Amino acid sequence: MGLRERKKEQTRRTIEDAAFRLFDERGFHATTVADIAAAADIAPRTFFGYFPTKEDVVFCGFGDSFASLAAALREREPGVTTFDALRSFIIAMVAEGPEADPHRDVRLRLLADNEALASHESHLLGRFEGLIGEAVAADLGDEDNDLRPRMVAAAAVAALKALQPTDHTKKRPLDDEGLAQLDEAFAFLHGGIAGLQERRATASAG
Amino acid sequence: MGLRERKKEQTRRTIEDAAFRLFDERGFHATTVADIAAAADIAPRTFFGYFPTKEDVVFCGFGDSFASLAAALREREPGVTTFDALRSFIIAMVAEGPEADPHRDVRLRLLADNEALASHESHLLGRFEGLIGEAVAADLGDEDNDLRPRMVAAAAVAALKALQPTDHTKKRPLDDEGLAQLDEAFAFLHGGIAGLQERRATASAG
DNA sequence: CCGCAAGATTGCAATCAGTGCAGAAATGCG
DNA sequence: CGCATTTCTGCACTGATTGCAATCTTGCGG
Numbered sequence: 079m080g081l082r083e084r085k086k087e088q089t090r091r092t093i094e095d096a097a098f099r100l101f102d103e104r105g106f107h108a109t110t111v112a113d114i115a116a117a118a119d120i121a122p123r124t125f126f127g128y129f130p131t132k133e134d135v136v137f138c139g140f141g142d143s144f145a146s147l148a149a150a151l152r153e154r155e156p157g158v159t160t161f162d163a164l165r166s167f168i169i170a171m172v173a174e175g176p177e178a179d180p181h182r183d184v185r186l187r188l189l190a191d192n193e194a195l196a197s198h199e200s201h202l203l204g205r206f207e208g209l210i211g212e213a214v215a216a217d218l219g220d221e222d223n224d225l226r227p228r229m230v231a232a233a234a235v236a237a238l239k240a241l242q243p244t245d246h247t248k249k250r251p252l253d254d255e256g257l258a259q260l261d262e263a264f265a266f267l268h269g270g271i272a273g274l275q276e277r278r279a280t281a282s283a284g
Numbered sequence: 285m286g287l288r289e290r291k292k293e294q295t296r297r298t299i300e301d302a303a304f305r306l307f308d309e310r311g312f313h314a315t316t317v318a319d320i321a322a323a324a325d326i327a328p329r330t331f332f333g334y335f336p337t338k339e340d341v342v343f344c345g346f347g348d349s350f351a352s353l354a355a356a357l358r359e360r361e362p363g364v365t366t367f368d369a370l371r372s373f374i375i376a377m378v379a380e381g382p383e384a385d386p387h388r389d390v391r392l393r394l395l396a397d398n399e400a401l402a403s404h405e406s407h408l409l410g411r412f413e414g415l416i417g418e419a420v421a422a423d424l425g426d427e428d429n430d431l432r433p434r435m436v437a438a439a440a441v442a443a444l445k446a447l448q449p450t451d452h453t454k455k456r457p458l459d460d461e462g463l464a465q466l467d468e469a470f471a472f473l474h475g476g477i478a479g480l481q482e483r484r485a486t487a488s489a490g
Numbered sequence: 491c492c493g494c495a496a497g498a499t500t501g502c503a504a505t506c507a508g509t510g511c512a513g514a515a516a517t518g519c520g
Numbered sequence: 521c522g523c524a525t526t527t528c529t530g531c532a533c534t535g536a537t538t539g540c541a542a543t544c545t546t547g548c549g550g
Contacts, residue, residue, distance in 0.1 A: 080546085080547075081546075081547085082497075082498085082545085082546060082547075085498095085546095086498080110534085110535060110536085111535075111536065111537085112535080120499080120500090121499060121500045121501075122500090122501095123499075123500055123501070123502090123538095124498080124499055124500070126536090126537065126538080127498070127499075130537090131536080131537080132535095132536070132537095193407065196407055196410075197403040197404050197406060197407035198403050200403060200406035200407045200409075200410050201399065201402055201403035201406045201407075203406075204402075204406050207442075223446075223461075223465065225442075225443055225446050225447075225465055225468060225469050225472070226468075226472060228442045228443070228445075228446055229439035229442045229443055229469060229472055229473075230439070231442070232438040232439050232441065232442035233435035233436070233438050233439040233442075233476070235438065236413075236431075236434045236435050236437070236438035236439075237431055237434070237435055239434075240429075240431055240434055241431075255429075259429065259431055262431060262432075262480060262483070263431050263435060265479050265480050265483045266431070266432060266435055266476040266477070266479060266480050267435075267476065268479055269475050269476045269477070269478055269479010269480055269482070269483075270439070270472040270473065270475045270476030270479065271472070271475070272475055272479060273471050273472060273474055273475010273476065273478060273479065274468060274471050274472050274475055276475070277468070277471045277475075286517090286518075287517075287518085288516095288517065288518075288526075288527085291517095291527095292527085316505085316506060316507085317506080317507065317508085318506085326528080326529090327528060327529045327530075328529090328530095329509095329528075329529055329530070329531090330527080330528055330529070332507090332508065332509080333527075333528075336508090337507075337508075338507070338508090491550100492549105492550085493548105493549095493550095494547105494548090494549095495546105495547095495548095496545100496546085496547085496548105497544105497545080497546080497547100498543100498544080498545070498546090499542105499543080499544070499545090500541100500542085500543075500544090501540105501541095501542085501543100502539105502540090502541095502542105503538105503539090503540090504537100504538085504539090505536105505537085505538085505539105506535105506536090506537090506538105507534105507535090507536085507537105508533105508534090508535090508536105509532100509533085509534085510531105510532090510533090510534105511530105511531090511532090512529100512530095512531095513528105513529085513530090513531105514527105514528080514529075514530095515526100515527080515528070515529090516525100516526080516527075516528085517524100517525080517526075517527090518523105518524090518525085518526100519522105519523090519524090519525100520521100520522095520523090
């Protein structure tokens with residue numbers, strides 16, 4: 079990677095750090111793009127060369143997470159189900175230390191009292207759902223208008239959301255209780271699929 | 285209701301209609317609040333007395349839907365499960381004609397090519413999820429940190445989303461295929477719950 | 491080392507959403 | 521009709537976001 083790209087990456091980090099520091103101190107709304115630019119030693123106009131909107135700074139790590147989940151689902155060994163891959167992914171994600179996402183705590187606080195940011199997050203989680211849904215659909219054998227993959231994906235993301243620790247300092251890696259909850263979640267998904275399978279068998283028999 | 289409130293309601297409608305007409309013609313972004321105000325014969329400043337943001341016009345009917353679902357869940361007869369109530373609600377909602385939501389088609393088009401609006405919708409659907417989750421939790425007997433209600437709610441909303449006809453002119457009320465899908469969806473939810481119950485029984489037995 | 495082409499940064503001007511405020515206009519009531 | 525309450529407007533201002541054109545940097549070939 080050339081010096082050019084390294085420098086750009088570094089500037090991006092600088093902007094993120096400056097932004098999150100200010101968001102933490104003053105809140106999202108009370109921090110202007112001009113403030114962030116000043117704190118990061120760039121021209122206000124330059125900010126938009128790095129992030130399309132102020133909101134996008136808050137979700138800067140999302141692209142990587144998305145790519146990482148996509149890779150995990152795509153590159154799983156034959157025989158490993160989407161559920162298995164997902165389970166591992168969730169465990170790994172929750173186990174990650176503050177290094178992986180140094181802004182998580184601040185972000186959670188921002189999301190808690192800013193509707194617009196919460197909306198943005200819902201949307202991004204929706205992208206996760208799409209990814210999972212596709213993988214599940216592939217596992218189940220594609221059918222037109224099949225609701226199952228979508229429901230499974232939605233439920234899985236709901237579980238992921240709920241397992242996300244609210245506070246970075248607490249239970250990381252997933253403790254026994256968390257692990258038990260995760261297994262319950264997957265039992266729910268398996269059970270749902272099984273329930274349907276049974277219902278279909280009965281229907282075609284009757 | 286006094287003349288005052290009737291007139292206000294009428295103005296609100298006028299604004300909505302004007303806005304949707306313009307959104308339809310030019311798109312959401314290309315329509316300014318000033319345009320809407322002009323089309324509705326009000327001062328631009330007045331617009332914000334009716335809607336907090338331009339986006340909110342697009343989701344003007346949501347409050348009613350939310351209240352209606354809340355009422356359906358709250359006022360169901362004893363013995364009627366959340367699932368039953370939800371099933372009826374979904375059928376009724378899909379069956380509604382264009383009168384109930386005259387802007388649905390335009391809204392769907394807007395949502396399809398505007399990320400910010402899609403985000404907003406995800407967020408609102410999240411509120412639905414919360415509502416359903418609470419009701420399911422009550423049915424299931426409250427437990428701390430129970431993932432089940434959230435997963436069920438998420439899956440239910442996913443089903444609702446999927447069943448929402450893309451085009452108002454088509455299949456309304458829900459046709460046989462739609463009904464079958466809906467029943468499959470609920471079979472999924474029942475199966476998921478059952479799977480968990482079984483697992484818990486096994487766990488406590490072993 | 492020099493100079494050029496590509497890419498990055500910046501300043502400027504404009505558009506548009508959203509907000510606080512104060513005055514003007516309309517309405518409901520007695 | 522005259523007052524108290526609401527509603528509607530105009531105005532001024534902050535702040536996000538964008539297009540454009542000028543300027544600066546870097547990477548590379550010679």
